[in-house]
Amino acid sequence: MVQQHPIVAFLGPKASYTHQAALDCFNESEYTLTPQISIEDVFEAVQSGTAYRGVVPFENSTNGSVVFTLDLFVDLPNRYPDILVCAETYIGVNHCLLGYARRPITDLSSINESPDSSGTATPTISAPNPAMPRTVPLTDLKHIKKLYSHPQAWGQCKAFLSSYLKGVERQDVSSTSKAAELVAQDKSGTTAAISSSIAAKIHHLDFLAKGIEDSPDNTTRFFILKKFSAHSSPSALESNKQDVTGVDNDMDRFKTLVSFSVDDDDPGALAESLAVFKPYKLNLTSINARPSGIVPWNYLFFVEIKGRRMMDNKGAVNAALRDLGKTAKSWRWLGSWESRLVR
Amino acid sequence: MVQQHPIVAFLGPKASYTHQAALDCFNESEYTLTPQISIEDVFEAVQSGTAYRGVVPFENSTNGSVVFTLDLFVDLPNRYPDILVCAETYIGVNHCLLGYARRPITDLSSINESPDSSGTATPTISAPNPAMPRTVPLTDLKHIKKLYSHPQAWGQCKAFLSSYLKGVERQDVSSTSKAAELVAQDKSGTTAAISSSIAAKIHHLDFLAKGIEDSPDNTTRFFILKKFSAHSSPSALESNKQDVTGVDNDMDRFKTLVSFSVDDDDPGALAESLAVFKPYKLNLTSINARPSGIVPWNYLFFVEIKGRRMMDNKGAVNAALRDLGKTAKSWRWLGSWESRLVR
Missing domain, CATH: 3.40.190.10 (Periplasmic binding protein-like II)
Known part of the structure; x- marks a missing residue:
C-alpha cells in the first residue's frame, strides 16, 4: 500500500x-x-x-x-x-535570468566590449544617475533576442536590464514561473526569462545571471x-512558561495576529482597542485596515503583536485579548507562531 | 487678452x-x-x-x-x-452600459423573451444562487456582439452581465474611459462599454443601461x-474657534491626515504614538501602514482623525501632534479639511 x-x-x-x-x-x-x-x-x-x-x-x-x-x-x-x-x-x-547558455564565458572582458552590454546603464532625463547593476552575467547574452517576465520584474531589475539587455524585446506574462515555462518550450534558445532559481531547476534551464534585482x-x-x-496541540499554543515574576520569557520569540472591528458610533473605540496591548508590554509590530464588507467606510483592523496566546488562558496575550473584548465590537485570534525574522 | x-x-x-x-x-x-x-x-x-x-x-x-x-x-x-x-x-x-442604441424599447417584454437576456442569471456550481440584476436595460441589447471594459468592472457587474449579455465576447482595456472611447470609434454600433456616465457625455454615446453594478x-x-x-490662508487652517471650555465645536466637521514613523528598537512606540489622540478626545477614523522604503519591515503609519490643525497652534489636534513628536521618530501633517462624508 x-x-x-x-x-x-x-x-x-x-x-x-x-x-x-x-x-x-x-x-x-x-x-x-x-x-x-x-x-x-x-x-x-x-x-x-x-x-x-x-x-x-x-x-x-x-x-x-x-x-x-x-x-x-x-x-x-x-x-x-x-x-x-x-x-x-x-x-x-532573487531574480535570475534563465535560458539556454550559448557558451561559457572564458574572457569576461568580451561582455564589456559589446556596445549593448557595457555594464553601465545609459543616463536618461528621468534617471540621470542610473544605478550600477549588482551583478554581471554568468554567460554571454548576445544570443538573447526576447525576454519574458511578470510586469513587476522589469521594474525590479532596471540596472541589469539597461546595462546588459538594452533594447531587447520584452513580453509580459502572468507570472515569473510562466515566463520560465515559455523559455523552456522555445528550442531556438534565443529567449530568456526573469524568474526564480527554483524555476531553473523545475524547467531545466541554465542560469544566465543570478541576483539581477536592483x-x-x-x-x-x-x-x-x-x-x-x-x-x-499545536506547538505555538503551549502551556504558559512563566517565571516567578509572571513574565513570559519567550514573548519576543513569538508573534500573534488578531483582527477586530469597532463600533462606528463609538468615537475612541479604535484608539482604545489599539491601547489594550500596552499595559501588558506587548509590542505592536504591524497594523492594517481593510474594508469590512458590511457597510462602506467600516473597517476590519489587523494587528500583529509580539507574544503568543497560551492554552491555559494565562499570559499577557490572553489578558490583552480579554481587554480587547471590552473595547472592540468583535475580535478574532488568527494564530500565534514562532518568529522567523532576524533583523 | x-x-x-x-x-x-x-x-x-x-x-x-x-x-x-x-x-x-x-x-x-x-x-x-x-x-x-x-x-x-x-x-x-x-x-x-x-x-x-x-x-x-x-x-x-x-x-x-x-x-x-x-x-x-x-x-x-x-x-x-x-x-x-x-x-x-x-x-x-455607477457603471453604465454605453454604446449606440438600435431602437428604443417599446415592448419591455421582448427583452425577456430572448434566451440570452432572460433577466435572471443562470445558477452554476460556483454561484448556485446568482444575484438578481438591480436594473433592466434601457434599450434592446441584441445587436451588441462585443464588450469593452477595465478587468475590475466585469466582476462588479456580474448579475447584469450574466442576465442580459451572457456569452458576449469581452475585451479587457486599460480603463473604463478607454473602453468608451473604443466603442465611440466603432461605427458598426455592435460594441458596448462598461463605463461612467461622464464618458457617455464626452464620447457622445447612448446609455444602453444605467447603474448595472451589483x-x-x-x-x-x-x-x-x-x-x-x-x-x-487656507480655509481649513482658520484660527481657533473655541468656546470657553476650550473645546473645538467644529471638531467633528473636519478631518486631519498625519503620517509618522517609529523607532524599531523602541517596543511600544507604535502603541504610544497611536495613543496620543485619545486624551484630546480626537476620534481616530482610519489607519494604514506602508513600507517606509528605508529598511525592510520598517513602516510609515498613516492616521486620519476627526478635527483640524489650527494656525494659531492652539486646539486639540495641535496639542496631540506635539505629543506625537515625543513618541514618534518623525511625523508630518498632511492636511486638514472639511468632511464631506454623510453617514
Missing part, C-alpha cells in the same frame, strides 16, 4: 515564490505539495481539510501587505472560520495556515 | 472617475481641468506649482486604500514636501491636493 503523504496546498503555479516558501518549510519526501490557482483556493483546501497545511504570501518588504490574503482573513461570509496562522517564512526575491532587500513573508482543531 | 484659468491636474484619462471627482469640485468655467497619466504626475504638477490643485483617488469602499497614493505621501526621496490635502469628495462608482455601495473617496505656502 502506498503511504499517503499529508497535502500542503500553496499558491501556484509550480516554481512560484510561494512554492519556494512551501519547500522551505515542508520536505517533499514527507509532504505532497499541491499548487492552487488562487489564494482563496488555499484557504478553501485548509478549511475543508483537503490540505493539512496551506502556504500564502502575506507581505512584501517593498510592496506592503498582500490585500487578497488580508481580505480572506476578513472572511465576511464566514467561510474560513477555523483558519489559523501557525508559522511564517521569509523568502528573498535592491538586495526585496523579501516576501509567507504564512503557513492550518485548521484549528480543539483536539490538536 | 485671454484670461488664464487656474489649472486643476487630475488622474486621467478624460472621463475617468477622478475626472468626475474633479468636475464635482471645480467649475470648468473657472478652472482648466488637465488629465495626467499617473498619480505621481498629479503630485508633481501640484508640488512644482504648474497646477493650482490636484485630484487623486485615495480609497474605495470595497477595495480599500489606493496604495499608489499612500506611497506618494510616504515620499521617501522628499520630492513632494509641500503637498497637503485640502478637501475630499466622494463619487459613487453593489449600490461602491464609492471612491478622492483627495484635493494643494501646495503648502506660508503666505496662503
